[in-house]
Amino acid sequence: MRLKLVPQETNWDFFSRPKLWLGISVVLIVLAFVSFGLRGLNYGIDFRGGTTIRTESAQPVDVGAYRDALTPLELGDVVISEVFDPTFDADQNVAMVRIQAQEGQESVTAEVVAQVEAALQSVASDIRFVSVESVGPKVSGELIQTAAIAVVLAIAAVLVYIWLRFEWQFALGAVAALVHDVILTIGVFSELQIKFDLAIIAALLTIVGYSLNDTVVVFDRVRENLMKFKKRPLREVLNLSINETLSRTFMTSLTTLLALIALFVLGGDVIRGFVFAMIWGVVVGTYSSIFVASTVLLMLGVKRDWSKSQDTTGNQFGNVDA
Amino acid sequence: MLQIDLWKRVLIWALCAAGLFMALPNAFYSRVEGVNDARAAIELQGATAELTDQAAGWPSFLPASLVNLGLDLRGGAHLLAEVRVDEVYEARITALWPEVRDTLRPLRSEVGTIRRQNAPADELHVKIGNPAGMQAAMAAVRALAQPVVSLTAAGEQDLTVRGQDDVLIVSLSDAEKLATDERTVQQSLEIIRRRIDEVGTREPTIQRQGSDRILIQVPGLGSAQELKDIIGTTAQLTFQPVISRTTDGSTDAGIGEEVLPSLDESGVFYVLEENPVVTGEELTDAQPSFDQNGRPAVNFRFNPSGARKFGDYTAENIGNPFAIVLDDEVISAPVIQSHIPGGSGIITGNFTVEESTNLAVLLRAGALPAGLDFLEERTIGPELGADSIEAGKIATIVAFAAVLVFMALSYGLFGIFANVALILNIALIFGLLSLIGATLTLPGIAGIVLTVGMAVDANVLIFERIREELKTARGPARAIELGYEKALSAIVDANITTFITAVILFAVGSGPVRGFSITLGLGILTSVFTAIFVTRLIIVMWFERRRPKTIEV
Numbered sequence: 038m039r040l041k042l043v044p045q046e047t048n049w050d051f052f053s054r055p056k057l058w059l060g061i062s063v064v065l066i067v068l069a070f071v072s073f074g075l076r077g078l079n080y081g082i083d084f085r086g087g088t089t090i091r092t093e094s095a096q097p098v099d100v101g102a103y104r105d106a107l108t109p110l111e112l113g114d115v116v117i118s119e120v121f122d123p124t125f126d127a128d129q130n131v132a133m134v135r136i137q138a139q140e141g142q143e144s145v146t147a148e149v150v151a152q153v154e155a156a157l158q159s160v161a162s163d164i165r166f167v168s169v170e171s172v173g174p175k176v177s178g179e180l181i182q183t184a185a186i187a188v189v190l191a192i193a194a195v196l197v198y199i200w201l202r203f204e205w206q207f208a209l210g211a212v213a214a215l216v217h218d219v220i221l222t223i224g225v226f227s228e229l230q231i232k233f234d235l236a237i238i239a240a241l242l243t244i245v246g247y248s249l250n251d252t253v254v255v256f257d258r259v260r261e262n263l264m265k266f267k268k269r270p271l272r273e274v275l276n277l278s279i280n281e282t283l284s285r286t287f288m289t290s291l292t293t294l295l296a297l298i299a300l301f302v303l304g305g306d307v308i309r310g311f312v313f314a315m316i317w318g319v320v321v322g323t324y325s326s327i328f329v330a331s332t333v334l335l336m337l338g339v340k341r342d343w344s345k346s347q348d349t350t351g352n353q354f355g356n357v358d359a
Numbered sequence: 360m361l362q363i364d365l366w367k368r369v370l371i372w373a374l375c376a377a378g379l380f381m382a383l384p385n386a387f388y389s390r391v392e393g394v395n396d397a398r399a400a401i402e403l404q405g406a407t408a409e410l411t412d413q414a415a416g417w418p419s420f421l422p423a424s425l426v427n428l429g430l431d432l433r434g435g436a437h438l439l440a441e442v443r444v445d446e447v448y449e450a451r452i453t454a455l456w457p458e459v460r461d462t463l464r465p466l467r468s469e470v471g472t473i474r475r476q477n478a479p480a481d482e483l484h485v486k487i488g489n490p491a492g493m494q495a496a497m498a499a500v501r502a503l504a505q506p507v508v509s510l511t512a513a514g515e516q517d518l519t520v521r522g523q524d525d526v527l528i529v530s531l532s533d534a535e536k537l538a539t540d541e542r543t544v545q546q547s548l549e550i551i552r553r554r555i556d557e558v559g560t561r562e563p564t565i566q567r568q569g570s571d572r573i574l575i576q577v578p579g580l581g582s583a584q585e586l587k588d589i590i591g592t593t594a595q596l597t598f599q600p601v602i603s604r605t606t607d608g609s610t611d612a613g614i615g616e617e618v619l620p621s622l623d624e625s626g627v628f629y630v631l632e633e634n635p636v637v638t639g640e641e642l643t644d645a646q647p648s649f650d651q652n653g654r655p656a657v658n659f660r661f662n663p664s665g666a667r668k669f670g671d672y673t674a675e676n677i678g679n680p681f682a683i684v685l686d687d688e689v690i691s692a693p694v695i696q697s698h699i700p701g702g703s704g705i706i707t708g709n710f711t712v713e714e715s716t717n718l719a720v721l722l723r724a725g726a727l728p729a730g731l732d733f734l735e736e737r738t739i740g741p742e743l744g745a746d747s748i749e750a751g752k753i754a755t756i757v758a759f760a761a762v763l764v765f766m767a768l769s770y771g772l773f774g775i776f777a778n779v780a781l782i783l784n785i786a787l788i789f790g791l792l793s794l795i796g797a798t799l800t801l802p803g804i805a806g807i808v809l810t811v812g813m814a815v816d817a818n819v820l821i822f823e824r825i826r827e828e829l830k831t832a833r834g835p836a837r838a839i840e841l842g843y844e845k846a847l848s849a850i851v852d853a854n855i856t857t858f859i860t861a862v863i864l865f866a867v868g869s870g871p872v873r874g875f876s877i878t879l880g881l882g883i884l885t886s887v888f889t890a891i892f893v894t895r896l897i898i899v900m901w902f903e904r905r906r907p908k909t910i911e912v
Contacts, residue, residue, distance in 0.1 A: 040768040147584045167740035176734040187867040191860045239872045246857035257849040285823040293812030296758035300808045305750035
């Protein structure tokens, strides 16, 4: 007896309400923009500069007392938050202290860190500083720039690759899905105010890769079916292709999610935000490859006469599967 | 039909075996690490019985290279420093003034009086009394220029000279600035490396980043501050002529002069000539020692050219004080008692033994040619790293188990074939990571976990395809063959696109992000390899043995 996520034969109509699906996506994108505009991202020090200190003590964390101890130092914006995690031991109380970048300094000076440490020590005598990280405003500005470049570059490279391997309509469909995923991910991060740092950029790019993976598998089948059923309407061919690959789409998404959820629960708080981004990306990416990429492809239409193009144009990079 | 040549079979298994073999040391991480340390120690200081015992803990015929653990897993200090390359221009320009002065002096009848003027730090402005002689002055100063020493700027001169009314402006040419930047950063890199090596820590990373930055990562160090102390932000030693001694710190220094505080007499300042007689760069040796009163001191010796300059200067200036300046503080300003010809001397001051030892180390390692700005510093405690490794390990095992069970339930026997490939896949990733000496970071572990989830994708594609083909194809062998054939283009396209993003991450990312891109990229390579070759081979071997009439995927 086999585990089956979807029936052997499916014949669901994914395009019965194209406007509804696109509408949902558009609404979500608008919401993401609104959230981004109103709340903004909770940038980590990688992107805004400043210092974070991670403390550990056997005594429970008293955020108020920590704040009182640091106020006299006049360090500007100081954020203190307690960290909870199921992987911590019973007497492991962790807090994060974030200090803004100080005026006119490239990096927080050792004196400031020493002052903060001394002040906290006066509140909790057994406190230990398990990590101290400072990023100067100069670097953080550059980091945000390279991060943006990385995301744009990745999307552009993919656009070109799919264009070469398929047709421009496919490339646009795939990129629409990618942009959709990236925007929704950023929206979730701004809405939930999860720390947005360099690792999240890596997660974003992985989402790009994953979402694409899904889209390409569907498109590959679309291309095959377009050659097989030359006369059937595009809508039917798309629907057939999605149905044929549906079982695989669910299998892969589920194994990936299984692995990611294990990491989310057990991997510790340091990478939880990163893993959350990827889980979200897998869910959104799976949705978008069916409902965004294919719908866009349906709306753009696609050239039907594939048999000729194959040997005359250079659109296909040789035939890899030959 | 389902045929794979023998040589291919041998090659596939050989590659898998090689991967497992390379990955093996990582299963005994701490043991192999101890052995590696012991071997390195023996190489360095010769064998002792204890070290030999330790080194024997791992057979020498087995590979011993391990996956490096990143700072976030092992704990340590990370610094990103920017070299103030501009400082070198300034020093060059300052050093140029006496030369320019001496060149123009014989032409005085033509150019009139010559006087140095205040100017931006990277330019030398000389006012001449007779503007009509500007052409001659410019020609004379231009003759001082020398060809730039660099491969890319062949034929260019190092100085640009221009006249503006009655002011002669000398500055470094752009080609020379580039060449100087290059030298300054290379030199800084080398000096930092030497200083860190002198402390002797395991596997420090010292890399150049961009045009003027240096990334320094030292595992196992207590804090970034400690690392900064080792690098010794600026240990610039100079010997400068003393003009006067004062207790007023706001004394106006003339052009080409500077006011520096004394190190141990508070409230005492010296007015010095900016141009040093000799600098620490010309030191060949420095050793901690004691002066005639038994106080800690540092003995030093100059190289021949430094010794000559020092000798000449002391011969000409007997009875005058000169200052020993370290990092813009006057350590001492003794009066020159006699000509010092040998090029060696002693620095005395209120040192403790420890301070004099440190100073000697700093001087011996050479001064940094320019100051450093620290743009980024991170300290990660070892316990946080250990917690992360522990959490990562458990998460990976659970993720792994979940995927294995899920695959077996979904695809039965074929699922188990895919599971064998998945296990091999992880071993191959670790083998490759050890082989290329890559660094595993916490996001890198996430990359592996993600690979575990995604690696089955290629197999899923193939199995789903085989299921489809079973409905139409003639017999199981044909279905398997077609399944592989037709799934290939989807596998290739899907993985190339993901690989593109991994490459971009590697190219623009740094630190942990790069660690993630490495495991992701390697994971894609190994998962495609295992899906296309390994599972196929397993299936073919099983098929040949059993010859089933029907198969269920």
